[in-house]
Amino acid sequence: MNMFVVIKRKHKEWRKIAKRERRRRFRIQKARIREYFAKECSQEYEKWLKEQDNLEKFEYDQIEKSNMQEHAKWMEAEKNTMEQWNILQERKRHQLQEYLQQEAKLKLEWELEQKRKKEAEEKLKEIEEEKKKQQQIFMSKLEQFLAGDSTEPPPELLISHETRPNVDNCPFFLKTACCRFGDQCSRNHRYPGISNVLLAPNFYVHFGLNNSNFSEYDTDVMLEYEDSDTQKEFLEFFNDVLPEFEKFGRVTQFKVCNNYEKHLRGNTYVEYAELRCALAAYRSLHCRWYGGRQLSLQFCFIDSWKNAICGLASRRRCPKGRACNFLHVFRNPRRFYEDYKFEHIRSVNMPHFKKNVSIVKQLT
Ligand SMILES: [Zn+2]
Ligand SMILES: [Zn+2]
Numbered sequence: 001m002n003m004f005v006v007i008k009r010k011h012k013e014w015r016k017i018a019k020r021e022r023r024r025r026f027r028i029q030k031a032r033i034r035e036y037f038a039k040e041c042s043q044e045y046e047k048w049l050k051e052q053d054n055l056e057k058f059e060y061d062q063i064e065k066s067n068m069q070e071h072a073k074w075m076e077a078e079k080n081t082m083e084q085w086n087i088l089q090e091r092k093r094h095q096l097q098e099y100l101q102q103e104a105k106l107k108l109e110w111e112l113e114q115k116r117k118k119e120a121e122e123k124l125k126e127i128e129e130e131k132k133k134q135q136q137i138f139m140s141k142l143e144q145f146l147a148g149d150s151t152e153p154p155p156e157l158l159i160s161h162e163t164r165p166n167v168d169n170c171p172f173f174l175k176t177a178c179c180r181f182g183d184q185c186s187r188n189h190r191y192p193g194i195s196n197v198l199l200a201p202n203f204y205v206h207f208g209l210n211n212s213n214f215s216e217y218d219t220d221v222m223l224e225y226e227d228s229d230t231q232k233e234f235l236e237f238f239n240d241v242l243p244e245f246e247k248f249g250r251v252t253q254f255k256v257c258n259n260y261e262k263h264l265r266g267n268t269y270v271e272y273a274e275l276r277c278a279l280a281a282y283r284s285l286h287c288r289w290y291g292g293r294q295l296s297l298q299f300c301f302i303d304s305w306k307n308a309i310c311g312l313a314s315r316r317r318c319p320k321g322r323a324c325n326f327l328h329v330f331r332n333p334r335r336f337y338e339d340y341k342f343e344h345i346r347s348v349n350m351p352h353f354k355k356n357v358s359i360v361k362q363l364t
Helices: 003-146 170-175 218-226 230-246 277-284
Strands: 161-164 197-200 251-256 267-272 299-302 360-362
Touching: 003 277, 161 230, 170 251, 230 277, 267 277
Parallel strands: 161 360
Antiparallel strands: 197 267, 197 299, 251 267
């Protein structure tokens, strides 16, 4: 009984041991399997990690490469932009420089123009002052002469003025004391200091003369005026003005132009028998107001009325019409002063003009 128990006990222990052993082996096997799998897994993982690393590196390289390309592009674009900007700035600088140069040029031109204008004004003022001074001297000498008994005028009154003393005389001015170019004429105009003849430029004013909208060559129009209202109005003028001039002495010629040309339009010529009378008329009537206009008188020399007056106009045959540079004159009433057609050249009767040819002063 005891023996059996012992054996029984031994078997139980053995089974226990075997069971334990079996569990141990199982554990070992399991550990080996786990270790194996762990080992295998680790290799896969490492492989995967390596692949991941490679992928990541590749991706990084790609990104780096792309970045570098983008950077290069950006740098190129930046370089182009900078170049464009520099070009633009250079252009702007250039434009600004040109603008400033232009401004400076304009300013300089403007300043020079202002300076020139100022100088011209000052020069004109000087000339005016000088003229005024000369006129004062002239008037004072004229007063002295008129107050005295001398038949010889003082030399100050005999000073002629010439516009261009070194060139030929203007043929129109020489004959009519007028020229369409005024003192800008390329020929010489000679103004006597004093003379028997007074000229009042543009003195007779008439609507028909001032509003000449007719054909330049339509000479009949002018003659129609003369024959109708214009002539009538001229007679009024004649009857008003001639007595005013006759107050100072005997008038030997009185002619009023009916030319349309501005330099001759309404010009009134008055000639006195005596020089002293002409001077007295000048002293009293020059700058006097007549019919709302200031009368301006000047001494002039008419060598021959026959040469000054257009002979064709009186016969209504002047081919120049309104452009004629000779005097087309109104018919005076009662054929007053018509005898000029039979006159001689009068230089012998104008001693004061011819005698003092050496006293010449150029107009400034
Ligand atoms: Zn001229
Ligand atoms: Zn004519």
